[in-house]
Amino acid sequence: MDLLQDLTVRCADLLGVSAASVLLISDHKGGVAAGVTGTVEASDERTREIELAAFLRGESPSRDSCLSGTAVPHIDLHGAEAAARWPWFAQEARAAGFVAECVVPLRQEPSGGEQAVGSEWGVGAPVVGALGLFGGGGEGPLSEEQLACAQMFADLAAAAVARQRSLERSIVECGQLQAALTSRIAIEQAKGMLAERWQCSVDEAFGALRKHARHRRVRLGDFARQVVAGEIDTTEIRQR
Template sequence: MSPVAREKRILETLVTLADTLVDDFDVASLFDDLVQRCTTVIDAADVGIVLGDSHGELMMMAASSPRLLSAEEIQLSKNSGPCIDAIHSGQVIRAGSLDEIAQRWPAFATVMRGSGYHSLHTVPLRLRSTVLGAMNFFRDSDGELGNSDAQVAHAIADIAAIGLMQERSVRESAIARKQLEHALASRIVVEQAKGIVSNSYDVTMEVAWALLRQRARSHQARVTDVARGVINGAIKI
């Protein structure tokens, strides 16, 4: 690829990532496309992405080829490897030879050798103090990633982290909104049931509320479920 074509491809990749900051997107599809793009603009044979979920469990999110799978899976199963170190430390991890890799992560080095890889460069997906995962760049030759390629890899990882944080924020906001809507709907149901009990037994709303709670406790049910039963006539207080 010519330098001009490479620069164009880099810009296209960055623009695609930037679009995630202002629009809805599917994380899996985005990262599947991203790892493929990275192999065309960065001196790496394969690229993989590992992410952590809300409980801290790590999972492989994208891989540029099946050849990469065993190298990523051994890290997750052994909880040892450059990806794990990058996520835990928040720092870039470099290893320019199989000998260096073997000294640091023996089991991982065995899989690397079997897969034909010789060196690697791992960049944390990090936004300030929050590490969301890591991008792993696997190379078929010895030597660390060049400065130009490393800068591109870091820029892509930084924007990907921002996009991922944006997606999680939107998703969490949607969950919070649904929870609020559910709480408001439950409150309306309870108020309607209180009104029915108050009118049926000629008692105050406070007494009606106490009767609903008493019924719920005695039957080990939720007040909202008792209220719905009162409204549809299935429950008599």
């Protein structure tokens, strides 16, 4: 989020706009209607509050850009279309001194470099958010070159978001693999311990171990750790 906040400040400076914001949608397989959440960073706190509240209300250009996967350029916040399409947002943005906005999507490049078609967020590359650029009246409409530069910033931000989410998933997966390995080690230790103690085969020991864990309604790995730690009366297991 620090990177995205810094991005909005730099975009505002380099593109000569009054303020900039980034809406980042959650990594969710459903759409907005399915409960996807969003977080917002901006070049100033007032802009951040307006963008976040508008997203939560379901009426903001940034949200619409996420849904369509396309830019929403040259929005006249004093115009009839903005008032009809985003009434609360347009009113609050005008009250903050803005007269225009332009939004470009944060497009994440699909894995393998192939373009995803028909995604939840529109045809084209998956969208993870949107970059909004606010004009205060003295800047004039953004040129095609400025829009292209804004899209470049948005794509770089999307790439950073994708890398961060991939790292977070890897950390979770590593934790799950470590837990599974630890559980398997405990099960093997318990099997060997019971087979030696009872003078039976490892398969028979495992069958008794599994049966007793099910009877107690505990995970096999947790039950095996209790057996190895001497917390379980193995005579009781044998009798069952």
